[in-house]
Amino acid sequence: MLFKLEPRGGISARMVYLTPLLAVGFTLVVGAALFAALGYDPIHTLKVFFIHPVNSVQGLAELGVKATPLILIGLGLAVGFRANVWNIGAEGQLTLGAIAGGGVALYFYDSNSPLLLPAMMVAGVLGGMAWAAIPAFLKTRFNTNEILTSLMLTYVALLLLAMLVNGPWRDPDGYNFPESRIFSEAATLPIILEGTRLHLGAAIALLVAVILWFLFSRTLFGFQVRVIGQAPAAAGYAGFSQKKMVWISLLLAGGLAGLAGLVEVAGPIGQLLPRISPGYGFTAIIVAFLGRLHPVGVVLAGLLMALSYLGGESAQIELGLPVAMTGVFQGMLLFFLLASDVLVTYRLRLLPGLKRRAGGV
Amino acid sequence: MNIMSRLKKVSLAAACAAMLGMGTVAQAAEPTKVGFVYVGPIGDHGWTYRHDIGRLAIDKAFGDQVKTTFVESVSEGADAERVIRQLASSGHNLIFTTSFGYMNPTIKVAKQFADVKFEHATGYKRAKNVSTYMARFYEGRYVAGLVAGKMTKSNTIGYIGSFPIPEVVRGINAFTLALRKVNPDATVKVVWVNSWYDPGKEGDAAKTLIDQGADVILQHTDSPAPLQVAEKRGVYGVGQASDMAKFAPKAQLTAIIDNWDGYYVQRTKDVIEGTWESKDTWGGFDSGMVEMAPFNEVIPADTIASAKAAIEAIKSGELKPFTGPIKDQSGKVVVAEGVSMPDSDLLKMNWYVEGVEDKLPK
Numbered sequence: 001m002l003f004k005l006e007p008r009g010g011i012s013a014r015m016v017y018l019t020p021l022l023a024v025g026f027t028l029v030v031g032a033a034l035f036a037a038l039g040y041d042p043i044h045t046l047k048v049f050f051i052h053p054v055n056s057v058q059g060l061a062e063l064g065v066k067a068t069p070l071i072l073i074g075l076g077l078a079v080g081f082r083a084n085v086w087n088i089g090a091e092g093q094l095t096l097g098a099i100a101g102g103g104v105a106l107y108f109y110d111s112n113s114p115l116l117l118p119a120m121m122v123a124g125v126l127g128g129m130a131w132a133a134i135p136a137f138l139k140t141r142f143n144t145n146e147i148l149t150s151l152m153l154t155y156v157a158l159l160l161l162a163m164l165v166n167g168p169w170r171d172p173d174g175y176n177f178p179e180s181r182i183f184s185e186a187a188t189l190p191i192i193l194e195g196t197r198l199h200l201g202a203a204i205a206l207l208v209a210v211i212l213w214f215l216f217s218r219t220l221f222g223f224q225v226r227v228i229g230q231a232p233a234a235a236g237y238a239g240f241s242q243k244k245m246v247w248i249s250l251l252l253a254g255g256l257a258g259l260a261g262l263v264e265v266a267g268p269i270g271q272l273l274p275r276i277s278p279g280y281g282f283t284a285i286i287v288a289f290l291g292r293l294h295p296v297g298v299v300l301a302g303l304l305m306a307l308s309y310l311g312g313e314s315a316q317i318e319l320g321l322p323v324a325m326t327g328v329f330q331g332m333l334l335f336f337l338l339a340s341d342v343l344v345t346y347r348l349r350l351l352p353g354l355k356r357r358a359g360g361v
Numbered sequence: 362m363n364i365m366s367r368l369k370k371v372s373l374a375a376a377c378a379a380m381l382g383m384g385t386v387a388q389a390a391e392p393t394k395v396g397f398v399y400v401g402p403i404g405d406h407g408w409t410y411r412h413d414i415g416r417l418a419i420d421k422a423f424g425d426q427v428k429t430t431f432v433e434s435v436s437e438g439a440d441a442e443r444v445i446r447q448l449a450s451s452g453h454n455l456i457f458t459t460s461f462g463y464m465n466p467t468i469k470v471a472k473q474f475a476d477v478k479f480e481h482a483t484g485y486k487r488a489k490n491v492s493t494y495m496a497r498f499y500e501g502r503y504v505a506g507l508v509a510g511k512m513t514k515s516n517t518i519g520y521i522g523s524f525p526i527p528e529v530v531r532g533i534n535a536f537t538l539a540l541r542k543v544n545p546d547a548t549v550k551v552v553w554v555n556s557w558y559d560p561g562k563e564g565d566a567a568k569t570l571i572d573q574g575a576d577v578i579l580q581h582t583d584s585p586a587p588l589q590v591a592e593k594r595g596v597y598g599v600g601q602a603s604d605m606a607k608f609a610p611k612a613q614l615t616a617i618i619d620n621w622d623g624y625y626v627q628r629t630k631d632v633i634e635g636t637w638e639s640k641d642t643w644g645g646f647d648s649g650m651v652e653m654a655p656f657n658e659v660i661p662a663d664t665i666a667s668a669k670a671a672i673e674a675i676k677s678g679e680l681k682p683f684t685g686p687i688k689d690q691s692g693k694v695v696v697a698e699g700v701s702m703p704d705s706d707l708l709k710m711n712w713y714v715e716g717v718e719d720k721l722p723k
Contacts, residue, residue, distance in 0.1 A: 058450070062443050162555050166525060166722055175485055176527050176711045177461065197442070268439035273462065274524065274555070278436035313444055316432045317451060323402065323433045 005346040015344045020290055020297070023336035024304070030332055040319060048318050049329075053310035061196030063306050065268055069094070069260040069277065071205045071302035073284035075212050076256030078293040080249035082229045087250055089135065089150025090257040091281025092157035093128040097258025098265045099161055100127025102272040105187035105265075106169055106180055116186045120262055128258015129251045131157060136250040140243045146250070154281070162274050169272060180272035189267040201263030206299065208256065213295040225249075257281060286334055305330070390426075393455070393633050395419055396448035397431040398441065400460035401558055407583035407602045408557065408619070409433065412459045412482075415621030422626045426633065437462025442469055449474040455632045457625070458482065461526075467491060478637050480628060483528065485708070489639055494624060497645030498528070499535035499707075500675050501617030502579075503682040504653055504668050505599045506539025508614050509547075509577040511664040512597055516547040519570025521580040521587055523557045525722045527710045529581045534714045535682045536579060539671075541716045550575060551719035560586035571596055577614070588612055597657075604654035615668075616654035623649045643704065647676045683707060688715040 031049075032042035053059050073090045080087045087093075101124030108116055134153060138144035166178045174181075189199040216222035228235040228245050236242070264276055287305050291297030312326030397416050401409040416429050430453065435444045441463045448456050449470055457480045458467045464484035471479045471491045479491040487493055509518055518540060522529050537549050550573060552566040564586035567578050571594050578598040580587045585608035591598035592609035600606070600616025624642065631637035644650035653672065656665045674680035685696035690713050696702055713721055 058446075065439065065443070159555070163722075175709045176525075178524055178526060182465065264439055268442065271465070273438060275436075276438050278438060278440060309440075310443075313432055313435075313447060317396070317430050317447060320430070 002351040004349045004351050006349050008347050011345060019340040019344055022340050023333055026336040027332045031329060049311035049315050052314045058196055061193050061198035064198045064202040066309055067302040067306035068202045068205045069264055069280045070284050070287050070305055071299050072260040073257045073281055074287035074298040074302055075208055075295055076253030077284055078288040078298055080253050081288055082293050083225045083245045083249050084229050085246050085249035086147045087150050087253045088147050089154045090284055092154030093131045093254040093257035094261035094277055094281050095157040095161050096131040097124040097128040097261030098276050100124055101262030102265045105183045109184060112186045120266055124258045124262025125255040128254040132250040132254020136247050139246050165272050165274050178274045182271045188270060197268050199267040201267050209295045209299050290337055392426055392428040394453040395427055395429045395629055396453040396456040398435050398444055398458045398463060399431055399433040402433050406585055406605055411602050411619040412621055415625040418622035419625050419629050427629060442466035445470045449477045478632055487639055492639045494642040496619060496650035497643060498617055498651055499531045499682060500645045501651045501653060502532040502536040503539045504671050506536040507543055507668050507671055508660060508664060510540040510544035513547055513577050515574045515576045517574040518549045519575030519578045520549050520551045521563055521566045521582055522551050522553045523582050527708060531707055531710045532581055533717060537714050537716045549717045554582060558583040560584040563587050564590050600654060614657045618652040618654055620650055620652050646672055690715055
């Protein structure tokens with residue numbers, strides 16, 4: 001028996017927004033079946049996974065803390081992905097943002113100035129932009145593949161951070177352990193919900209989402225991005241510059257990733273460590289696609305992804321479920337999303353005319 | 362101690378007295394809950410695996426009296442604080458945080474949960490309800506040095522380092538001191554992989570070191586990859602954290618094993634009995650926290666005998682690995698003959714002894 005994928009005539013606009021929900025639904029159903037197969041009560045386990053982490057103010061605040069970097073990075077990446085600029089190096093740009101912003105905090109360690117935090121943020125954004133400017137330059141000047149250059153620069157960034165916290169920025173009272181000093185009060189993001197870890201960065205992420213939504217749907221810039229992504233040739237005739245778009249996409253994504261890095265070190269971490277992100281720059285790629293490359297979608301996807309981490313932890317603590325379940329969940333989510341994407345764009349046709357050839361298929 | 366916890370103790374005592382008075386125990390007491398935060402997956406070898414063996418020892422020792430919980434693969438950044446807090450707020454009485462990067466988060470959460478006891482491995486910050494514990498693995502590395510010095514033919518030893526922190530530098534130095542005691546011509550080459558667990562990088566580092574002439578590979582990283590490379594290339598290696606002989610039966614000379622069982626059971630007992638106090642523990646061979654895996658048959662009997670004698674001497678306190686004369690890389694005597702370095706100096710060690718061919722990343 002043979003199947004053939006045939007392009008559907010048009011893509012249903014409703015389905016484009018429904019598929020992420022469908023994917024979530026499928027993930028829940030298959031997840032429940034998996035729990036049952038492992039010998040856990042499926043309904044209770046789903047509750048522990050998706051409800052328990054957020055049934056308290058503390059839990060909701062933690063969800064915000066975890067989602068903040070994912071949303072910030074995802075928002076920036078989504079712009080580039082729409083314009084067919086494939087920045088895979090957000091993790092490195094995040095790291096440079098943390099280095100630049102954290103460096104300001106360490107350099108002005110004794111400062112109590114209210115300008116310190118804004119200065120750190122600017123430095124964080126610029127740090128991320130500078131790192132993203134390298135693949136942008138290479139792409140526009142030498143037509144280098146930005147997937148490779150941005151990805152490889154991630155490892156350079158991590159080594160740079162390791163060098164700094166092992167050397168000049170090491171805590172002088174820290175027994176030579178590779179960590180910086182803990183930032184001063186003035187260099188730490190204010191908490192916006194008393195008694196929790198929810199910090200100003202979460203509010204900034206939402207603000208950025210609103211701004212980007214406006215840019216996308218209400219300005220010529222947003223239109224250009226869409227045209228360049230969907231029809232590069234048409235964009236060329238219309239006089240939209242592809243090179244300019246490469247620069248803008250990478251700088252925007254780099255700046256936001258840098259901001260995410262700064263928000264992490266000036267927020268929940270409070271110092272520079274050899275490794276400040278457990279791979280947010282990569283997870284945010286999933287967030288961007290899960291959110292349909294739309295600012296509002298990215299916010300929701302970031303929250304969902306964050307919830308899957310928190311749920312994995314509470315399932316471990318309350319039920320002794322292995323940590324691998326978190327990865328399985330995230331994998332299923334992406335798989336179902338991509339699968340429904342394919343089926344929205346293409347239809348599956350059985351080919352009865354083709355009889356089984358001798359020797360099989 | 363605050364008034365609330367005092368009141369709790371008093372009422373607990375009263376309740377106990379009442380139960381004894383009645384002569385029957387109506388219901389089994391709530392089990393003591395012990396939580397663990399792991400930096401990696403449990404797996405079947407290495408650092409986290411050995412901590413989990415310690416957790417299972419608690420289960421075995423106390424049965425239904427204690428319930429243990431663990432969270433694996435918790436990264437050392439912003440996530441750690443959330444996980445530790447979740448354990449503390451879900452009724453755990455004792456929480457072991459088993460990686461250095463959990464130090465500041467542990468201290469932060471401990472401030473908010475005065476009644477919960479915390480145990481942080483390998484750190485240096487303590488509080489009223491936060492203890493620290495650590496093992497003198499360098500004692501094991503010293504013994505490994507005695508063996509490696511006799512087994513090397515090229516007089517070049519390869520050493521795979523994780524991060525250049527005092528713990529790892531101390532291991533390199535203790536190893537090198539013993540190595541050159543039995544073989545003054547031998548030297549140590551170091552490759553840093555900037556990771557505790559990265560089979561790819563560790564394997565590459567082992568290949569590089571072997572290509573540079575090393576015929577014994579030491580590792581302060583967790584994967585069996587260096588040993589597997591050694592096995593393939595026909596050289597020797599020394600296992601890390603757990604006995605890795607199953608990965609490299611011919612290559613593994615011995616392994617330096619972490620054993621937390623005794624400590625974990627004792628601290629749990631302390632919490633149950635209400636005698637837990639904040640303290641710093643740094644145990645070596647004598648405490649059982651450090652063990653050597655069985656010595657490989659290829660090692661000559663007299664070398665094994667002298668290694669075993671060294672273990673006994675370290676246990677009894679007769680032999681201290683960091684006893685002068687110790688020269689630094691420039692050949693200058695930094696610890697005079699007969700003087701043993703105090704723990705305070707060992708804890709912040711950031712220089713190499715003579716015989717290490719590497720420049721410490723600074």
